Amino acid sequence: MLATIHGERTLTELDFVRLGKLPGQQLPPALTELLDAADVLPSREVPPDIVTMNSQVEVEDPATHQRQKITLCYPGDAQPGEGFVSVLSPVGIGLLGVRTGTLARWQMPNGAEGAARVVAVLFQPEANGEYTR
Template sequence: MPATIHGERTLTELDFVRLGKLTGQQPPALAELLDMADVMPSREVPADIVTMNSQVEVEDPSTQQRQKITLCYPGDSQPGAGFVSVLSPVGIGLLGVKTGTLARWDMPNGAEGATRVVAVLYQPEASGDFAT
C-alpha cells in the first residue's frame, strides 16, 4: 500500500539531489515526496525544518512520550540508537516538516503512525554545515 505524503514539505537542494540518487532503493512515498516538496538553497532553509542529518525531539501524540531522533541515510541507520533511515516510514514522515507539525506516515500493517515535531535540536544548515 503506497504511503501518502501529508502536509507541506521543504527540502534543501542538496538533500533533494542526494535522495534522488538513491535509485532502486526509493520507496514510492519518497518518490512522491521528491515530486511534491518545495526545494530551496541550503543557506535559505529555515532552522525549524527537518533536513537530512537533523536531530529532532518528537512526541507521541497519544502518550506524550518524547524521544530524540536523528534523520539519516540508510547506511547510517541504527534505530535502537535513534538514527532513523530516511527510507523508513518514520523517516519519510519527518523529512521536510517544520517544528510543531504532526508528522504522519503509513506503517507496513496499514495503520497510520504519527509524531509531533517538538523541536529541531540540530540542523546542519542552521549550524553552517552545508556539505552534510
C-alpha cells in the same frame, strides 16, 4: 497513494539531489511522491525549524505524550535502537521536510498509521553552517 505526505514539505537542494541518487536503492513510493511535491531551497535559505537530512529532532507521540530524540539519516547510518532513523523508513519519510510543530504522519508496512509531533529541531546542519553534510 499520498497518505504519508501531509502538509508542505521543504527540502534542501543537496538533500533533494542526494535522495534522488541513492545508489542501488529502490526508493519507496512515498519518498518519490515527497520528492515530486516538495519545495526545494538552497541550503543557506532553509529555515532552521525544518527537518533536513542529519537533523536531530525531538518528537512526541500524540497519544502517549512520550518524547524521544531521532536523528534522520541515510540508510547506511541507520541504527533505530540508537535513534538514527533511515530516510527510507516510514518514520523517516514522515519527518523529512516538515516544520517544528507539525504532526508528522506515516503509514507502516502493515497498513497502520503512525504519527508524532515535531516538538523541536535540536540540530540542523544548515543552521550550523554545514551546507554539505
